[in-house]
Amino acid sequence: MNPNPPASLLALDWGTSSARAYRLAAGGAVLDRREAPLGVMQLRAGQHAAALVSLLGDWAGERLPRIASGMIGSRQGWIEVPYVDCPADTVALVAGLRTTPGGEMAIVPGLVHRDGDGVPDVLRGEETQIVGAVPEGDEGILAVLPGTHSKWVRVESGRIVSFATFMTGELFALLVQHSILGRLAAPPAAEATLHHPVFADGVARGLACDGLTHAIFAARTRCLLGELAAEDVGDWLSGVLIGHEIAAARRWAGASIPLTTPVQIIGSHALVERYQVALSLADVRSAAGPPEAAARGLFRIARLAGMVP
Amino acid sequence: MNPNPPASLLALDWGTSSARAYRLAAGGAVLDRREAPLGVMQLRAGQHAAALVSLLGDWAGERLPRIASGMIGSRQGWIEVPYVDCPADTVALVAGLRTTPGGEMAIVPGLVHRDGDGVPDVLRGEETQIVGAVPEGDEGILAVLPGTHSKWVRVESGRIVSFATFMTGELFALLVQHSILGRLAAPPAAEATLHHPVFADGVARGLACDGLTHAIFAARTRCLLGELAAEDVGDWLSGVLIGHEIAAARRWAGASIPLTTPVQIIGSHALVERYQVALSLADVRSAAGPPEAAARGLFRIARLAGMVP
Numbered sequence: 001m002n003p004n005p006p007a008s009l010l011a012l013d014w015g016t017s018s019a020r021a022y023r024l025a026a027g028g029a030v031l032d033r034r035e036a037p038l039g040v041m042q043l044r045a046g047q048h049a050a051a052l053v054s055l056l057g058d059w060a061g062e063r064l065p066r067i068a069s070g071m072i073g074s075r076q077g078w079i080e081v082p083y084v085d086c087p088a089d090t091v092a093l094v095a096g097l098r099t100t101p102g103g104e105m106a107i108v109p110g111l112v113h114r115d116g117d118g119v120p121d122v123l124r125g126e127e128t129q130i131v132g133a134v135p136e137g138d139e140g141i142l143a144v145l146p147g148t149h150s151k152w153v154r155v156e157s158g159r160i161v162s163f164a165t166f167m168t169g170e171l172f173a174l175l176v177q178h179s180i181l182g183r184l185a186a187p188p189a190a191e192a193t194l195h196h197p198v199f200a201d202g203v204a205r206g207l208a209c210d211g212l213t214h215a216i217f218a219a220r221t222r223c224l225l226g227e228l229a230a231e232d233v234g235d236w237l238s239g240v241l242i243g244h245e246i247a248a249a250r251r252w253a254g255a256s257i258p259l260t261t262p263v264q265i266i267g268s269h270a271l272v273e274r275y276q277v278a279l280s281l282a283d284v285r286s287a288a289g290p291p292e293a294a295a296r297g298l299f300r301i302a303r304l305a306g307m308v309p
Numbered sequence: 310m311n312p313n314p315p316a317s318l319l320a321l322d323w324g325t326s327s328a329r330a331y332r333l334a335a336g337g338a339v340l341d342r343r344e345a346p347l348g349v350m351q352l353r354a355g356q357h358a359a360a361l362v363s364l365l366g367d368w369a370g371e372r373l374p375r376i377a378s379g380m381i382g383s384r385q386g387w388i389e390v391p392y393v394d395c396p397a398d399t400v401a402l403v404a405g406l407r408t409t410p411g412g413e414m415a416i417v418p419g420l421v422h423r424d425g426d427g428v429p430d431v432l433r434g435e436e437t438q439i440v441g442a443v444p445e446g447d448e449g450i451l452a453v454l455p456g457t458h459s460k461w462v463r464v465e466s467g468r469i470v471s472f473a474t475f476m477t478g479e480l481f482a483l484l485v486q487h488s489i490l491g492r493l494a495a496p497p498a499a500e501a502t503l504h505h506p507v508f509a510d511g512v513a514r515g516l517a518c519d520g521l522t523h524a525i526f527a528a529r530t531r532c533l534l535g536e537l538a539a540e541d542v543g544d545w546l547s548g549v550l551i552g553h554e555i556a557a558a559r560r561w562a563g564a565s566i567p568l569t570t571p572v573q574i575i576g577s578h579a580l581v582e583r584y585q586v587a588l589s590l591a592d593v594r595s596a597a598g599p600p601e602a603a604a605r606g607l608f609r610i611a612r613l614a615g616m617v618p
Contacts, residue, residue: 075533112534119514120530149526165530166522167488174483179476205428211557212521213475213550217458221429221474224384225421241522248520 011298014072028299048078065307066105070125073107083112132297143264185233202239262287320607323381337608357387374616375414379434382416392421441606442598452573494542511548
């Protein structure tokens with residue numbers, strides 16, 4: 001058995017806290033994957049080339065084209081790859097590719113979008129997941145990529161038209177780790193287990209709420225009065241924050257996309273589950289996106305760039 | 310000159326992070342004040358009596374009645390004084406007074422209120438400030454007590470009818486100290502100096518915003534693109550959070566009070582200034598409440614309780 005079957009591309013999803021490498025076959029299938037805690041936040045200037053060799057291991061010796069997406073192309077990354085304006089299609093992403101100084105790899109650009117008030121929003125990495133998840137030539141679609149900074153993305157005819165960021169995951173972590181609400185919370189029995197009724201109650205509160213900073217305080221009040229268990233504080237707050245995000249995203253998207261097509265959820269299994277529950281409570285249809293969207297997107301971009309046949 | 314002119318009451322505003330003591334004359338005038346970093350969070354069970362002696366200093370030897378309000382009456386305080394239900398007038402607060410086990414002082418109860426969905430909200434200390442700030446027998450009035458946990462309070466004919474908490478100050482501190490937004494922020498040149506145009510822009514964003522977790526992310530994006538200076542991040546975020554609070558509080562209060570009478574702002578000078586600017590941008594009239602509302606309220610409650618003539 002050959003431990004290194006023939007490959008055509010090394011694709012890297014290189015983010016803030018971790019880096020993932022994929023070895024892809026000629027048609028784009030994932031042959032193997034590796035992951036290391038070598039995210040942008042863990043690296044200083046001058047350490048990136050060595051980190052790449054460490055991440056790739058024995059793949060580093062293979063003469064294969066390499067392409068990366070994510071925060072590795074940010075000001076805090078290896079090189080700053082200029083943002084591409086929306087609307088942007090895959091051709092625009094290819095035109096924005098930049099190569100590291102030593103020729104180690106190409107990096108996909110992030111996107112910038114300005115809302116009606118001229119306020120900018122940015123993303124890096126999600127553009128590639130969208131390319132991997134949304135079939136080319138698809139009609140208008142709305143996708144959500146939940147996480148530290150959730151992104152809602154409008155795609156029309158293969159172009160990313162606009163997007164909006166919600167700091168849902170980061171705010172959740174801040175509240176649990178550092179706020180007075182977190183002091184009341186007990187860690188849940190098992191991280192993967194979602195307490196559905198509590199989460200649903202939080203989502204309803206978030207969907208209805210007129211003020212997020214008011215809504216979340218009820219976690220403390222209800223704990224004090226014995227109406228919310230300490231181990232449920234996390235799930236309840238998660239529900240409020242996701243509900244708040246969905247309510248705002250629905251208004252944001254509502255004018256352009258009536259949400260008759262399902263919202264695509266692109267993310268980890270645990271987050272997809274939470275968003276599916278929350279979206280159904282908001283009467284919005286949803287569907288889980290394909291797995292390993294980043295690897296698929298990187299392959300499509302590399303192929304259009306002529307890096308692979 | 311007598312260093313200790315005749316007094317009638319020692320009044321204590323004893324909160325989470327600090328404790329203030331007032332020596333009050335027979336008519337309620339403040340003769341002297343003392344403050345110490347002996348807040349509820351700094352003290353463990355069994356340390357409160359000694360902390361009181363330390364705070365009072367040579368006043369501790371005077372045979373004067375003592376009354377306190379604030380978090381000292383919470384579960385994390387000296388004794389837990391049960392919450393009183395809204396609507397509550399000063400008579401109800403007097404009925405809820407409790408005395409510490411050694412008879413050291415009386416403590417004013419906090420309030421609990423349930424909204425239309427049955428979700429509870431609580432406060433401790435603000436009930437006393439309201440008693441001190443709002444003239445008895447006044448018509449309907451709306452007051453805001455800005456701070457770590459801002460409280461909006463509806464008062465009708467001398468009764469506290471309802472209230473709502475907004476975690477504005479705590480969320481601001483979390484974002485500046487622990488979030489990705491704070492990493493971009495530089496401390497302002499002088500803490501007391503408000504950069505008005507930047508703050509006003511933040512307020513407008515907060516008043517208009519459909520999603521707080523989306524709105525605040527623009528602090529990062531605008532910094533990245535050179536459209537917001539690092540030393541302005543704090544004032545801009547403060548504006549967004551206060552604007553978000555005001556927009557929600559206006560909807561919360563709108564049904565009952567049309568805001569034709571000015572909103573009373575009860576707080577420190579710096580916060581009163583920010584809220585006056587923000588409320589005027591929201592087309593809501595406001596007025597600064599009287600200073601030392603806690604001391605005034607404690608005196609009124611003590612007099613009604615017969616502790617002072």
